[in-house]
Amino acid sequence: MTVLIIGGSGFLGTELIRQATAAGHRTAATFASRPGTAPGVAWHPLDVRDPARVARVIADVAPSVVVNASSGQSDWAVTADGAVRVALAAVEQGCRLLHVSSDAVFSGARLRYDETCLPDPVTPYGAAKAAGETAVRHLVPGGAVARTSLIIGHGRSEHERLVHALAQGTRDGALFTDDIRCPVHVEDLAAGLWEIALSEAAGVFHLAGPDALSRYDLGVLIARRQGLDGGRLPAGRRADTSLPRALDVRLDSSATQGRLRTRLRGAREFLG
Numbered sequence: 001m002t003v004l005i006i007g008g009s010g011f012l013g014t015e016l017i018r019q020a021t022a023a024g025h026r027t028a029a030t031f032a033s034r035p036g037t038a039p040g041v042a043w044h045p046l047d048v049r050d051p052a053r054v055a056r057v058i059a060d061v062a063p064s065v066v067v068n069a070s071s072g073q074s075d076w077a078v079t080a081d082g083a084v085r086v087a088l089a090a091v092e093q094g095c096r097l098l099h100v101s102s103d104a105v106f107s108g109a110r111l112r113y114d115e116t117c118l119p120d121p122v123t124p125y126g127a128a129k130a131a132g133e134t135a136v137r138h139l140v141p142g143g144a145v146a147r148t149s150l151i152i153g154h155g156r157s158e159h160e161r162l163v164h165a166l167a168q169g170t171r172d173g174a175l176f177t178d179d180i181r182c183p184v185h186v187e188d189l190a191a192g193l194w195e196i197a198l199s200e201a202a203g204v205f206h207l208a209g210p211d212a213l214s215r216y217d218l219g220v221l222i223a224r225r226q227g228l229d230g231g232r233l234p235a236g237r238r239a240d241t242s243l244p245r246a247l248d249v250r251l252d253s254s255a256t257q258g259r260l261r262t263r264l265r266g267a268r269e270f271l272g
Contacts, residue, residue, distance in 0.1 A: 002026040003197075004063035004095075006046065006086055007070030009036040011157055012100070015190040016067060017041055023194075028061045030070075048072075048082030051089075058089040065197050066090050069100045074124035076131075083132030087139040097143040098197040099136040102129045103181065103208065105147065108246035115147075115204045115255050123244050133204075142202045146193055149208035149251050150218070152267065153186035155226060163219040167228040174236030175216040180248040182208035183218055183267040191262040201259070208251035211266030221271040 003020050007013045008029025017038045020027045029036065030046035044057045048070060058066065068086045072078020083099060090097040104126035105119035119130035133145050151157055155164070165171035184207060192207045213221075220230035238247060257264055 001065070001198075002028065002061065002063045003065045003067065004058065004061045005029040006048070006066065006068040007032075008041070008043070009034060010069060010071070011153075012151055012186060012190065013069045014038070015153070015186045016069060016193065019187075019190050019194055028063065030057060032070075048085055049077045051085045054082075054085040055089045055092065058086075058093050058095065062093065063095055065096045065098070067098045067100065067193060067197055072128075074128060076124070076128050079125065079128035080131035080135075084135040084139070087136045087143070090143070091140055096197065097136065097140045098193060099132065099143065099145050100193065101133050101145050101147045102126070103147055103149045103249045103251050104246070105130040105133065106246060106249045108248045112250045112252040113206075114252040115206050122246050126246070137204075142200070144196050144202055144205060146196060146205045146207055147251060148184055148189055148206075149249075150181040150183040150215075151186050151189060152183045152218075152222070152271070155222075157186070159215070159218070160222050160226075163222040163233065164226060164228065166219070166234060167223045167226075167230070167232050169232070174234040175214075175219040176238040177214045177216045177235050178247050179215045179238045179245070180212050180250065181215070181218075182210070182212050182251050182253070184209045185265055185267075185270045188262055188264050188270075192256070192260050192264060195260050195262055205256040205259075206251045206253040207256060207264060208253050209264055209266045210253070211268050212248075212250045213267055218267055218271075221267060225271045
């Protein structure tokens, strides 16, 4: 089977590639600025703002499955319009599509969000991800949308690098005590995504860990895991800043977990 990972040079993309090649799949991946280093992977430069290029890459690779793990943050042309272009090209080639989305599509107004909850974003990034979800669900009815949360793993995630720098005093900033998410390990997430991608399951899925933690409490766990003094981490409250973002977003992944062999571990377990 040939698989194509859009955004293969990113943190999640790298793990998706590792698991795909380990499973013996012919693997192709795209990059925006610099290809990854995984051996045995066919790398393709791709700007998802270019519809002709998106169509050409997917046609040339002719994959059975496309996983769109790209992210342009709040850049609408990348995160929203890019998702539309990938979906259209996947339909044209008859590929199965799995689109990776985010808990940023939610406002935090509810106690927990399960797979049936409709997006109610409060940030430009969340709005762009919600638009991408909508496009995929309507253009590719047999495809899948997988929402996830804060991705952690092996000290290489953005949040783990931030915690390391804050604990060592090499970077200014603070970890918020009121910004709550459900962290997931990158290996668990990638394994769950491949389970869904290689099945015929359609619709919306949630892949996040069962532990709801503030960024500060998560930071303390990460610091201890890295042998650092968690007591040195500066704390703050997002509510006291002008930074727009949902405060408490807890993804309920229980319905998806019931369909997966992969167990989505909580942060207290994989950082314990």
